[in-house]
Amino acid sequence: MAKKKKTAAATAALAVVQGAGVHFEVREYEHTAGETNFGVEAAQKLGRSPEQVFKTLMINHEQDFAVCVVPVGGKLNLKAAAAALGWKNAVMADPAVAQKRTGYVVGGISPLGQKTAHPTLVDESAQLFDTVLVSGGKRGLDVELTGDDLVAITAGSYADIAAS
Template identity: 55%
Template sequence: MPKKTKQKKAGQPGGGTPATVALTASGVPFTVHAYAHDPAAASYGEEAAEALGVAPEQVFKTLLAEVDGALTVAVVPVSGSLDLKALATAVGGKRAAMADPAAAERSTGYVLGGISPLGQRKRLPTVVDTSAQGRATVCVSAGRRGLEVELAPEDLVALTGARVAPIARS
């Protein structure tokens, strides 16, 4: 079983990531899971699923794309991939492409492999894949590699102001 960490309050040394601070402030129930990140891991998401001992369909990765030139957040299961055309359609756009990694880091305040849909520097349009619905909980990055947060999908959608749409491919 993965190591569960106690949540520290904002303002204390090591007071958490922006994602965990935002979750604490929101009052929604969540669990933080820490694991030893292997820098050689081929997939951050698959590494997280294995370390947490959960199905890859329960762990969601946060990806940034540009839809008609505007950064957009996509949250899809690590077991699948992002359907860029479906993402564009979900936000009323015509064309989508993966965002430049440096732009993604700059906009969110997180490093690749640790981008959380929660607590980003700037609130961006967000779409969560429909496969999150009906699950008791989902896991998303807590804002750094080796740290995941588990919460109810409806809380994730509410806190990010996300739309829910079929944006993942198996």
């Protein structure tokens, strides 16, 4: 009698969201080689508003690191993010450091299933949508879920961190 093989998730992000027991949808698209505006590309190819698709950014203050999730159509307000974390200030983490700490490549960094857990802030605008899309852990792969589920799975919190 043959044993049934367990199907492994394609990425750590998908494994985490599957294990969380929440409703989610996987959204895939063909990433264009050479494209570097990853979030806007995802929004366009998935037919979604840039306000509903979120990018994952890593910031740091001295030796502390955190993850900020903001709409792809906007920018991160570093001062607001630092304040929300109780830091005096913050800077964008070096992309190589972000890749090493998360286990994902730039353009595919997901707030879900990171190699090292980080404090996570999700821009409060995520609450305006029934669902939001975040990277699924590689370029061309997004996960659609509720903002509340995203915050719960990442042990994060909502904050007003998007720059106007």
